[in-house]
Amino acid sequence: MKKVLHCILFCLLFISCKDDGKNYHLSGRAEKGTLVDNSMIFVLETNSKFATTGDVIRTVTNKGGAYEFNVKLKEPFVSVTAMGYYYNEITGKTTEPTDGDKDDTSAGKITLYALAELSEGSNINLNVITTITKDRILNLIQTGMSYESAYKQAQFELLSHFGLQRYAEKNANTFSITAGNEEAGALLVISAALLVNQTPSSFQDYLNKICTEFAKKGKLAKYMITAYEANCQKLNLNQLTTWTKRYYSTLGIPIELPNLALFIDWNGDGVAGNEIN
Numbered sequence: 648m649k650k651v652l653h654c655i656l657f658c659l660l661f662i663s664c665k666d667d668g669k670n671y672h673l674s675g676r677a678e679k680g681t682l683v684d685n686s687m688i689f690v691l692e693t694n695s696k697f698a699t700t701g702d703v704i705r706t707v708t709n710k711g712g713a714y715e716f717n718v719k720l721k722e723p724f725v726s727v728t729a730m731g732y733y734y735n736e737i738t739g740k741t742t743e744p745t746d747g748d749k750d751d752t753s754a755g756k757i758t759l760y761a762l763a764e765l766s767e768g769s770n771i772n773l774n775v776i777t778t779i780t781k782d783r784i785l786n787l788i789q790t791g792m793s794y795e796s797a798y799k800q801a802q803f804e805l806l807s808h809f810g811l812q813r814y815a816e817k818n819a820n821t822f823s824i825t826a827g828n829e830e831a832g833a834l835l836v837i838s839a840a841l842l843v844n845q846t847p848s849s850f851q852d853y854l855n856k857i858c859t860e861f862a863k864k865g866k867l868a869k870y871m872i873t874a875y876e877a878n879c880q881k882l883n884l885n886q887l888t889t890w891t892k893r894y895y896s897t898l899g900i901p902i903e904l905p906n907l908a909l910f911i912d913w914n915g916d917g918v919a920g921n922e923i924n
């Protein structure tokens with residue numbers, strides 16, 4: 648009898664553990680440029696090393712690449728993926744296929760990633776910084792580092808290439824072009840500079856190459872750095888500011904942007920904006 652009772656108690660404990668979890672309201676934005684409406688969002692429940700522990704939760708974006716939903720999680724870690732066409736800051740248009748190129752509908756799509764520990768907040772944005780650093784963060788975690796230390800190191804390594812290391816401490820999954828702060832300016836400049844000389848179909852491959860290279864040692868290849876620096880010089884900052892604000896305005900999201908010149912290292916001394924009074 649005692650054995651049966653123990654067995655029942657064990658089962659009840661197991662069931663209660665299995666149901667154990669916390670409810671979260673997750674929200675965020677997917678921005679390369681902003682992903683268009685109805686882009687796919689996949690959220691994967693994970694453990695602290697970002698190994699999958701639960702189901703894939705799917706939703707889609709609405710205006711301004713925004714998404715939100717409620718979820719119950721056993722551990723406060725998630726990996727988020729977004730996939731869709733996006734607003735190209737260089738051309739001022741989205742990458743959705745026009746009538747002439749319907750044959751290859753995947754060509755203009757981008758995949759973005761973000762990792763998050765939800766104790767830091769349940770707003771998870773996806774952008775080029777969270778995407779490029781993702782595999783580097785995972786590699787650092789494999790060496791025994793915590794998620795927080797790993798993302799700070801990976802962000803410092805990446806942003807130092809752009810002279811923007813002063814933004815490394817705050818998690819890039821809180822950055823948004825819509826935020827009206829300095830991080831918005833930094834994110835927009837990086838997003839746009841990476842796109843210069845890329846076509847909608849070449850950009851995903853280029854981004855993949857950057858991610859793979861950066862994941863190894865937290866460094867970009869010399870040709871990637873040279874291209875980024877040259878691209879920054881080519882950016883038409885007035886046009887970039889005007890077009891970006893205008894695009895968000897058409898979405899019903901009026902935004903403010905800082906002076907974008909502050910986020911480019913014009914004199915190559917390793918610090919963006921320090922040459923501007």
Ligand SMILES: [Ca+2]
Nearest residue numbers: 912914916918
């Ligand atoms: Ca400088």
